[in-house]
Amino acid sequence: MPKPNKTTKKKATRTPPAAQRPAAAPEGDRGSPALLSVLRADGTVDAERDPKLPAETLLFLYEQMVQVREFDRRMLMLQRQGRIGFYGPILGQEASTIGSIAATEARDWIFPALREGAAALMRGLPLEVAIAQLIGNELDRCKGRQMPCHYTYREGNYYGMSSVIGTQISHATGAAMAAKIRGDDVVVLGYMGDGATSANDFHAGMNFAAVFQVPCVMLCQNNHWAISVPVSAQMVSETIAIKAEAYGMPGVRVDGNDVLAVYVATKEAVDRARRGGGPTFIEAVTYRRLGHSSSDDPTRYRDEAEVAAWEKRDPIDRFRRYLEGRDLWDEPREEAFKQDIADRVNAAIALAESAGPPAAESLITDVFADVPANLKRHYDDTIAGAGATEADGHFPL
């Protein structure tokens, strides 16, 4: 093979212009489409966009966010203590999930990505079952077969995802196609990260959703990072929401740290989908404040100042200021509620940790409806016949 032409020695400047942009803080944002926000930093709301939710709903949203934050904090601690193997925290992204799920009905389906475990809890997945998933024991719905953070909860119409980025996007579209064909009053909410928009399935899922005008809302949590790759190196497109336009569906950009704005945007999209108005794409602008997962050290690749700036935009603090301004919340209530969650999480941990490992036979069930004869024989000869247990086979290297 000849070497490529050596005369063109000029150093290429490969960095796309967008890569110079810092992670955009919503204040002073001029991206297109315009950023929708409702809650102001000082704790007041934009009266025109205020969804005017009843006090009990507002408190529900707040409590859900606080619960998820506590759950997240404790699970990361369990991981650090070696009691669970891996954890993908959502610190700072609570509003995007809670606000959007709150805009759906229980019969609507959810196709989550990595950071939407809160949706399963909101749909009723018991805390101890969620923790059992993280441990991978006999209480776990997926029988200890998946890595942590891969919840599944059929009663809550919460889909169990794979780890493969983006694949659930076309599944969400397909479920919405089915709902439309069957004439069911069901809307599908599909989630993804900013990195997932580069995956093949993003294109397929978005295009099919628009072509078939399905009752689907696609919500992208733009947390500005895909592991170590900033969104500015993921794409040169000015915003993610603008991509919707090319597919022929409305694209909405919303402050993802503003639970009311996320609610408003999702509610409007869900209502339109329910009326037969087709799909909507929502970009929720938020920020991943911790590492990608318990295995990641973000200080290797990002500036701590950026993280500090986003800490100031904490979705829970902001909503609390609003609730306090309306005399719906105060410090004693906060303390009592936090204590209550801590107690519930502690009880759930104890319950989950008291469960045993999955049964050895679960190794070979659920591959098909029936266990094939040769698989059964392999198992009988190798495991059952030999009386092997999970403690066997540890690799002492």
Added chain:
Amino acid sequence: MANMTLLGAVNDAMATEMRNDDRVVVFGEDVGKKGGVFGATVGLQDEFGTDRCFDTPLSECGIIGTGIGMAVYGMRPVAEIQFLDFIYPAFDQIVSEAAKMRYRSGGEYTCPMVIRSPYGGGIRGGHYHSQSSEAYFCHTPGLKVVIPSTPADAKGLLIASIRDEDPVMFLEPKRIYRTVKGEVPEGEHVVPLSKGRVVREGTDCTVVAYGAMVHICEQAAEQAAKQGRNLEIVDPRTLVPLDEDIILSSVKKTGRCVVVYEAPKTCGYGAEIAALIAEQVIEYLEGPVVRVAGFDTPFPYALENLYMPDVRRILEGVQRTFTW
């Protein structure tokens, strides 16, 4: 010589070839500043700049598709797929394009590209961070498939793969990335492709293994020796094109063979070895060729130790070549 981990040797191989040949570029998800999720590319962007070591958007299809374009143009792309489990969005590019480039163009265009990817179980990664899918690639004519089991081999085989004129799937046993250390020659070090290695000489039964399984087979051989049985371990190192002689001559000597691999048993690489032996040297066999392999199931999370071949299962497999 330097004492290195297998991971360090992979890194050293890329750095060495990038210094040697300015056509070599390294790219993939998180390989730049972060240096890869396992650290295989640490320091490469600092030394060679963002034109030679860079992060890509999150698209395996894009990584391999553009890699093919670079290779066709005359570069030496080394693409990292973060986990072998995530390679499938690029499967079409690999099997329909890279693998067939030379043949379909009558040799006018070739695809001298390396696709590096960590594979295999034993790290508590569940379905999507543990699979051993080497057989899919072995089944595609036009792809070379290489799997190292020691740091020195990792370096020498990776350099040979980068210099090879055809596409190479270079699969790295991540379970032993940091746990296996060894002496690695500094600078230029090439281990030719399609040449196996006798890991341990023995007379009673041949054990064919590659990747992390080689080390478990060594432990099994220690135990077998205590019981007076002398196992010969052969690591093919390149699965395709295979060094058939090293396996066949070992089996001629021992008259027995066990193939150990962690992938699902059915249609796995062991089936190919068993068929090869049956076709070529059946008259030397004293017992059946036995496969010790993973189960025909997706890779589990909590029960991964039950899933993976271990010393006990290997020794039982050996026993079955004696009593059947």
